[in-house]
Amino acid sequence: MMQPEYILEVNNLSKKFGGIVAVRDVSFRLKPGEFVGVIGPNGSGKSTLANLITGFVTPTSGTIRFQGKDITGKKPYVIANRGIARTFQMAKAFDHLPAFKNVIIPLCSNRVKKFKGGQYGERDDIAIDLLEEVGFERDSSVPYKTAASLPHGYLKRLELARCLALRADLVILDELFSGMSMSEVAATLPIVEKLKTAKKTILMVEHRLKELFRVVDRVMVFNFGVMIAEGVPDDVMSSEAVKSAYLGSEE
Amino acid sequence: MVLQAMKNSQSVRYRKERLDRGIKARSDTIYSLTSYREALYLVAPRAITVLGIIVLPLVLDEYWTRVLVLTCTIGVLALSWDFIASAGMFSLGQALFFGMGAYTAGVLNHYLGLPPIITIPIATVVGGFLSTVLLLPVLRLRGVYFAMVTFALPLLLRALIEATGAFQGLEGLSALTPLPNLWVSVYLIIGALLACFFGFRRIMETDYGLILKAMLDNDQAVMAGGINIYWYKTQALFIGSMATAFAGAFMTHYYRFVGISSFALDYSVLPVASAVVGGPGGFAGALMGSFILVPLCEVLRSIGSWRIVFYSFLMVIFVVTVPEGIFHYLARKYHQYERWVETE
Numbered sequence: 371m372m373q374p375e376y377i378l379e380v381n382n383l384s385k386k387f388g389g390i391v392a393v394r395d396v397s398f399r400l401k402p403g404e405f406v407g408v409i410g411p412n413g414s415g416k417s418t419l420a421n422l423i424t425g426f427v428t429p430t431s432g433t434i435r436f437q438g439k440d441i442t443g444k445k446p447y448v449i450a451n452r453g454i455a456r457t458f459q460m461a462k463a464f465d466h467l468p469a470f471k472n473v474i475i476p477l478c479s480n481r482v483k484k485f486k487g488g489q490y491g492e493r494d495d496i497a498i499d500l501l502e503e504v505g506f507e508r509d510s511s512v513p514y515k516t517a518a519s520l521p522h523g524y525l526k527r528l529e530l531a532r533c534l535a536l537r538a539d540l541v542i543l544d545e546l547f548s549g550m551s552m553s554e555v556a557a558t559l560p561i562v563e564k565l566k567t568a569k570k571t572i573l574m575v576e577h578r579l580k581e582l583f584r585v586v587d588r589v590m591v592f593n594f595g596v597m598i599a600e601g602v603p604d605d606v607m608s609s610e611a612v613k614s615a616y617l618g619s620e621e
Numbered sequence: 622m623v624l625q626a627m628k629n630s631q632s633v634r635y636r637k638e639r640l641d642r643g644i645k646a647r648s649d650t651i652y653s654l655t656s657y658r659e660a661l662y663l664v665a666p667r668a669i670t671v672l673g674i675i676v677l678p679l680v681l682d683e684y685w686t687r688v689l690v691l692t693c694t695i696g697v698l699a700l701s702w703d704f705i706a707s708a709g710m711f712s713l714g715q716a717l718f719f720g721m722g723a724y725t726a727g728v729l730n731h732y733l734g735l736p737p738i739i740t741i742p743i744a745t746v747v748g749g750f751l752s753t754v755l756l757l758p759v760l761r762l763r764g765v766y767f768a769m770v771t772f773a774l775p776l777l778l779r780a781l782i783e784a785t786g787a788f789q790g791l792e793g794l795s796a797l798t799p800l801p802n803l804w805v806s807v808y809l810i811i812g813a814l815l816a817c818f819f820g821f822r823r824i825m826e827t828d829y830g831l832i833l834k835a836m837l838d839n840d841q842a843v844m845a846g847g848i849n850i851y852w853y854k855t856q857a858l859f860i861g862s863m864a865t866a867f868a869g870a871f872m873t874h875y876y877r878f879v880g881i882s883s884f885a886l887d888y889s890v891l892p893v894a895s896a897v898v899g900g901p902g903g904f905a906g907a908l909m910g911s912f913i914l915v916p917l918c919e920v921l922r923s924i925g926s927w928r929i930v931f932y933s934f935l936m937v938i939f940v941v942t943v944p945e946g947i948f949h950y951l952a953r954k955y956h957q958y959e960r961w962v963e964t965e
Contacts, residue, residue: 426841450847462842464835475835478828479847493828536847 374438377402377540377571378423383432385418385595392418394595395432400540400573405566407582407603408575410592411615416575417459419592420544423573424456425449436540451481455538459545459575461525463517469506470513472528473497476535485537497535504531505557523554530561541565543574547581555581579607591615635961642956666955670908671815678807685919686807690875692915693810694868698892699899699907700817701864706901707825708833708857709840711764714771715865716888717755720778722748722866724788727879731794737874741867748866753859760854772889779884793880800874810871814908817864821904824860833857891915898939900946909948913939 378400385393393415400406408416421427423434425446433442441449450456455476464472476482477493502508504527512520517528526546533541543562547555555578563585565572576582582589583603591599591606593615599606606612642662654660674693678686698715705712726744729735735743759770783791800806824830832853835843840850873879891914892907899910917935921928943950 424845426844445849446841446844447847447849450845456845458842458845462839462845464838464842466838467831467834471831472835474828474831475843475848476846478832481847532842532846 376400376435377404377437378573379433379435380423381433381435383419383422383434384430385415385422385427386430391595393422393429396592396595396597397432398590398597398600400571402539402571403569405572405585405587406574407586407589408573408592409577409579409582409589413594414592414615415595416592417544418595420456420542420573420575423449424454424542447479450476450536450538451479453481453536453539454542455533455536455540456542457526457529457533457544457546459548461522461529463520463525463528465516465518467517468514469517469520469524469528470494470497470501472517473500473531473535476532479536481536497531500531500535501528503534504528504561506531523550523557526550526554527558527561530558534565538570540571540573543572543576545575545577547576547578559584579603634964636964638960638962640958640960642958674811674815678804678811683803686803688916688919690803690807690810692912693807693814694872695891695895695915696814696908696911697810697817697868698865698888699895699911700814700821700904701861701868702892703896703901703904703907704821704824704864705858705861706896707830707837708854708861709763709837710760710854710858711768712771712861713768713889713893714773714775715892716775716884716886717771717778718748718752718862718865719869719872719888720775720884721752721862722869723873723879723883724748724869725751725866726870726873727794727797728788730797730874737798737800741870741874744870744873745863745867748869749859749863752862752866753855756858757855760851760858775884775889779881782881782884788879791881793878793882795878795880797874797877797879799877806871806875810868813864813867813871818904818908825904829853894936898936898947900949903948905952906946906948910946913947 376399380399381397383393383396384391396415396419408419410416418427422429425441425444425448428443433440435441436449436452436454439452441452441454444452464475474493474497477496498508498513501513506513506524506527512524517525520528526549530543530546533543546558546562550558559581562572562574566585574582574586586603588601589603589606590597591612593611598611598615599609652659652663654663677689681689698719701718702712702715722744725747726737726740729740729743730737755774756771759767762770782788788794800809825834832843832848836850836853843850869883872883892911895910895914896907897910898914899908900906914936918928918932921931924931939947945953
């Protein structure tokens with residue numbers, strides 16, 4: 371089968387919540403291996419966009435195609451099995467389970483079963499490996515602690531580990547760095563860069579522009595649900611539309 | 622007493638410190654045992670419970686053996702409730718599963734003349750299947766909404782049978798084939814109870830059970846992990862309702878009768894009450910709860926019409942004083958050392 375030129379194609383995507391238009395007529399495309407940032411002020415529809423692509427919110431109109439196949443309005447687990455993994459803005463951990471058991475959930479999905487046997491017991495080892503990859507100290511008690519007892523930075527990295535476990539082709543990171551301390555960000559950034567080296571396609575919704583600009587190829591800027599600018603970080607940030615969106619216009 | 626007095630004196634403050642006995646290695650399921658004493662410490666409570674239940678019919682008279690049969694039946698219902706609840710579905714309609722199993726067995730026996738050895742297994746599967754199919758449309762509902770639907774369905778079926786007169790309506794199907802004798806009955810239901818208890822526990826220990834537990838915590842994140850939560854919920858519901866349908870089919874042959882009383886509120890409320898009093902989660906609480914509530918109900922029979930008053934009052938006392946559940950309270954006391962330590 372011929373590899374389609376774009377891994378993700380979003381066409382005229384809109385979402386209305388009652389009278390409010392959260393995302394208005396958005397179109398963009400991602401090439402395989404591209405690292406794209408999504409920025410914009412609060413309430414500009416960034417997270418809704420992430421939810422739309424991953425199927426947690428059904429679009430009002432428009433289409434989403436992934437690897438050449440239509441995934442518009444499909445259920446979240448169907449989309450995850452096709453190969454789109456995500457993290458949540460608010461870390462959604464399984465509080466009562468130990469950290470490494472958290473990672474076993476995606477390892478039980480049909481997608482991962484196709485990759486490897488994934489026998490009972492073996493999954494525990496893979497889970498611990500994944501946790502080590504996102505910076506959980508392997509020989510400490512941390513991976514065995516219940517998720518509820520972990521600090522916020524660990525929870526976010528646990529999200530990332532669950533995301534890696536799916537071995538997705540497209541990774542959507544929804545405000546991964548929010549609520550992290552500077553040192554936690556510094557510890558997490560290399561993991562994201564490693565994803566980039568592994569040739570994953572990444573869509574990263576983020577508020578921390580400095581860290582984001584270090585890793586992305588290009589950014590898309592949103593304001594009131596509309597994409598107002600797109601391009602390499604430096605060009606985009608110098609454009610008038612973006613400045614007024616962030617700082618407010620003169621008038 | 623001295624410590625209590627010291628605690629009350631204002632100069633030094635004391636607080637209770639709780640320490641886990643150090644035999645757990647890393648996770649909940651792995652223990653590091655270094656002596657027979659420690660092995661006994663782990664095995665004794667489990668072995669005493671299981672052996673106790675098996676020996677009970679040998680020492681009880683006929684009346685109390687019949688109470689034991691009812692206790693085990695409610696026990697199966699409570700275990701089934703706890704299992705379904707472990708998958709994030711709060712059911713108030715065990716009577717639905719119970720009635721489905723009861724009527725399937727009754728109909729097969731009354732109209733087709735099949736013996737219990739055939740009707741009970743068929744009713745277990747068919748009852749579980751019918752209940753699951755009936756609840757499929759509402760699997761998407763969560764919490765109190767799911768509870769309301771499961772609560773309403775048995776009432777609806779009961780009224781339906783009453784209105785249409787199906788399966789001999791209010792009279793019900795009577796003079797069904799009995800089980801051979803009381804021994805067979807009591808050991809059949811004890812076997813079922815233990816099978817449910819250990820079966821459900823085994824399931825929850827596997828990765829399959831892990832997904833059910835995760836759904837209880839956060840089903841969105843489970844979906845993001847590529848897991849079809851509705852399919853898992855359907856399976857869990859089927860497994861859970863099969864256990865209750867078995868109990869229903871068993872009761873049909875035990876009483877030699879099936880009627881709209883099979884959809885009675887008791888079968889919905891008692892299992893939930895048992896699980897809550899004993900402590901939901903982990904199944905041992907549900908088991909313990911049913912072995913407290915059902916015999917208690919019989920003991921109170923001697924005080925006549927005050928029975929329900931005391932019964933309800935005691936239930937309130939249980940829930941208020943030990944909100945975590947009696948089993949979890951006792952387990953905590955058993956697994957932890959407690960001592961008073963100074964605080965500044």
